[in-house]
Amino acid sequence: MASITLDKVGKIYAGGTRAVGDVSIDIADGEFIVLVGPSGCGKSTLLRMVAGLESISEGTVRIGDRVVNDIEPADRDIAMVFQNYALYPHMSVRQNLAYGLKNRRTPKAEIDKRVAQAAEILQIGPFLDRKPRALSGGQRQRVAMGRAIVREPAAFLFDEPLSNLDAKLRVTMRLEIKELQRRLRTTSIYVTHDQLEAMTLADRLVVLNAGRIEQIGTPLEVYRRPASTFVASFIGSPAMNLISRHAVPHLPGTAHAGTIGIRPEDLAVAPDGPIEMEVLAVEELGAQRLVHGQTGGERLTVTMPSGEPLPEYLRLAYRPGSLHLFEADTGRRID
Amino acid sequence: MKRTLFRNQLLPWLLLAPQLAITFIFFLWPAAQAVRQSFLRQDAFGINTTFVGLSNFKALWNSPEYLNSLQVTAIFAVLVTVLSMGFALLLAVAVDRMIRSTSVYTTLLVWPYAVAPAVAGILWWFIFNPTIGVMPYFLDVIGYDWNHISSKSDAMTLVVIASAWKQISYNFLFFVAGLQSVPASLREAAAIDGAGPVRRFFDITVPLLSPTTFFLLVVNIVYAMFDTFGVIDATTEGGPAQATNILVYKVYFDGFVGQNMGSSAAQSVILMLIVIALTVVQFRYVEKKVAY
Numbered sequence: 001m002a003s004i005t006l007d008k009v010g011k012i013y014a015g016g017t018r019a020v021g022d023v024s025i026d027i028a029d030g031e032f033i034v035l036v037g038p039s040g041c042g043k044s045t046l047l048r049m050v051a052g053l054e055s056i057s058e059g060t061v062r063i064g065d066r067v068v069n070d071i072e073p074a075d076r077d078i079a080m081v082f083q084n085y086a087l088y089p090h091m092s093v094r095q096n097l098a099y100g101l102k103n104r105r106t107p108k109a110e111i112d113k114r115v116a117q118a119a120e121i122l123q124i125g126p127f128l129d130r131k132p133r134a135l136s137g138g139q140r141q142r143v144a145m146g147r148a149i150v151r152e153p154a155a156f157l158f159d160e161p162l163s164n165l166d167a168k169l170r171v172t173m174r175l176e177i178k179e180l181q182r183r184l185r186t187t188s189i190y191v192t193h194d195q196l197e198a199m200t201l202a203d204r205l206v207v208l209n210a211g212r213i214e215q216i217g218t219p220l221e222v223y224r225r226p227a228s229t230f231v232a233s234f235i236g237s238p239a240m241n242l243i244s245r246h247a248v249p250h251l252p253g254t255a256h257a258g259t260i261g262i263r264p265e266d267l268a269v270a271p272d273g274p275i276e277m278e279v280l281a282v283e284e285l286g287a288q289r290l291v292h293g294q295t296g297g298e299r300l301t302v303t304m305p306s307g308e309p310l311p312e313y314l315r316l317a318y319r320p321g322s323l324h325l326f327e328a329d330t331g332r333r334i335d
Numbered sequence: 336m337k338r339t340l341f342r343n344q345l346l347p348w349l350l351l352a353p354q355l356a357i358t359f360i361f362f363l364w365p366a367a368q369a370v371r372q373s374f375l376r377q378d379a380f381g382i383n384t385t386f387v388g389l390s391n392f393k394a395l396w397n398s399p400e401y402l403n404s405l406q407v408t409a410i411f412a413v414l415v416t417v418l419s420m421g422f423a424l425l426l427a428v429a430v431d432r433m434i435r436s437t438s439v440y441t442t443l444l445v446w447p448y449a450v451a452p453a454v455a456g457i458l459w460w461f462i463f464n465p466t467i468g469v470m471p472y473f474l475d476v477i478g479y480d481w482n483h484i485s486s487k488s489d490a491m492t493l494v495v496i497a498s499a500w501k502q503i504s505y506n507f508l509f510f511v512a513g514l515q516s517v518p519a520s521l522r523e524a525a526a527i528d529g530a531g532p533v534r535r536f537f538d539i540t541v542p543l544l545s546p547t548t549f550f551l552l553v554v555n556i557v558y559a560m561f562d563t564f565g566v567i568d569a570t571t572e573g574g575p576a577q578a579t580n581i582l583v584y585k586v587y588f589d590g591f592v593g594q595n596m597g598s599s600a601a602q603s604v605i606l607m608l609i610v611i612a613l614t615v616v617q618f619r620y621v622e623k624k625v626a627y
């Protein structure tokens with residue numbers, strides 16, 4: 001158990017690529033932090049710097065009250081779950097779990113106890129004597145988790161651990177990871193590019209863009225008050241509508257904004273609404289439908305209950321207080 | 336698999352014919368001849384041949400020279416294999432680390448390493464030559480009288496080094512390819528699991544490399560036993576006092592120089608059986624036992 005503190009952390013790869021810059025995060029003991037952002041934004045790099053697999057070019061990383069910049073991965077008291085699981089293919093599941101403990105000269109009886117415990121928690125008991133090759137994707141995922149938990153480390157680091165699973169299994173495993181973390185109360189940093197995974201898992205989200213932090217906050221904070229157009233478009237599904245102020249007739253209170261954000265679920269059909277939308281396409285989701293259209297040359301998406309066929313044009317009103325306003329040049333939120 | 340259907344029954348055979356002919360003329364027929372001859376005895380002029388059953392083989396079994404040659408071959412093969420594979424692995428590990436840490440064009444980087452041993456192989460002849468070589472001179476300076484013409488161990492050392500050297504580049508390429516196919520994340524996982532570099536090498540890299548290692552082991556043994564004829568012939572000619580007379584050289588020497596066709600044929604039949612055995616081992620175990 002430990003807190004993790006990143007202070008102005010930056011990474012410049014050999015060759016001069018800057019992958020991460022000026023990242024400061026205070027992670028409390030037992031907190032579940034999710035790093036989320038599009039591909040190539042530096043999530044893995046940041047995580048690997050915490051793990052000790054990449055050198056830290058700038059700033060300091062603290063685990064507990066220890067600066068770990070120059071400490072070997074093995075001595076940082078962390079465990080990592082890799083995207084491809086990185087299970088040792090020539091060892092049985094049991095040996096995979098025990099390897100880290102064996103290297104640390106844990107007594108045999110203690111190893112057996114912890115392996116049995118982990119196997120019980122993750123329900124991998126029946127596979128303990130199999131090789132990873134003989135397991136399904138979900139089972140391998142569990143073994144990878146098991147390898148992390150037997151060590152009882154100060155922190156778990158996850159690098160897109162679910163991205164090799166099919167959609168259904170991903171949802172199940174997501175829940176399992178969440179429950180496991182709740183139960184063990186181990187500080188965790190979890191990397192994903194899937195905003196839904198991020199929302200559901202995180203105590204707090206860190207949204208990264210091009211190596212820098214766009215916003216830190218609880219999922220609801222980030223969802224309700226996105227700090228920039230980037231966050232607004234990244235978090236939430238379907239994505240928030242971002243339209244130029246000039247694309248719609250004057251809406252009260254929007255005079256200083258460059259871009260107006262409205263979530264699809266905050267729009268509704270109203271005969272006297274201020275926005276007129278031309279309907280272009282409808283996606284039926286069952287209980288709900290997504291209506292895509294355009295107004296003043298800008299794309300607009302509306303969520304509404306399923307029902308009758310739609311006319312060509314719709315008049316829309318927005319829920320009062322639901323507008324997000326952003327500066328024209330920087331894209332930052334205006335309040 | 337894509338299957339091509341031939342309308343004409345003759346065409347496939349015609350297409351195969353050159354290959355089959357070569358196999359037959361240069362392999363099957365001589366092999367059959369050797370087997371046949373190993374049961375015969377010819378007189379000194381090659382006029383009378385008599386069937387003698389297994390007596391050529393029995394004679395070999397009772398010949399101290401042949402048993403010595405067997406022993407020499409075993410020692411030689413082990414030394415060549417260990418030396419060439421060990422050195423190749425060292426080089427490969429160094430290069431693998433370099434390739435991983437930088438993003439240099441891998442193939443370009445590999446070439447000098449691969450070519451250098453071949454070039455250097457030529458240098459060996461000059462370096463170790465007792466009359467004009469540099470090495471005997473230096474050894475002389477430190478008080479060692481190098482002479483592979485008269486010293487058994489010097490001769491063995493020379494043929495082992497020269498044979499191993501030729502094989503290093505080949506082993507090296509396979510080892511580099513093998514090392515490259517070990518995922519970086521496995522070593523990283525092991526590093527986090529508390530294994531230092533040496534431990535990682537023996538716990539992760541070596542087991543994952545075992546299919547490559549086993550393959551090379553067989554290839555190198557075959558090489559040391561059969562393809563080193565040229566090295567022996569050019570340097571020691573099996574001497575001094577039979578110290579480097581490996582089986583394949585003895586076959587040649589007894590047959591062509593000693594004109595003892597029956598014994599030579601029996602020896603080559605034994606060699607043939609050894610190759611077959613090695614090949615069987617290769618095929619049976621390379622997939623089952625060694626793969627993880």
Ligand SMILES: Nc1ncnc2c1ncn2[C@@H]1O[C@H](COP(=O)(O)OP(=O)(O)OP(=O)(O)O)[C@@H](O)[C@H]1O
Pocket residue numbers: 013014015017018019037038039040041042043044045046193
């Ligand atoms: N070893 C390296 N050398 C140079 N540049 C690198 C190296 N590794 C990553 N980068 C660069 O650093 C940036 C961040 O990479 P990183 O792998 O952290 O992204 P990511 O957010 O994890 O993306 P993804 O979601 O695709 O995994 C990218 O632009 C990448 O090209």
Ligand SMILES: [Mg+2]
Pocket residue numbers: 043044045
């Ligand atoms: Mg990544």
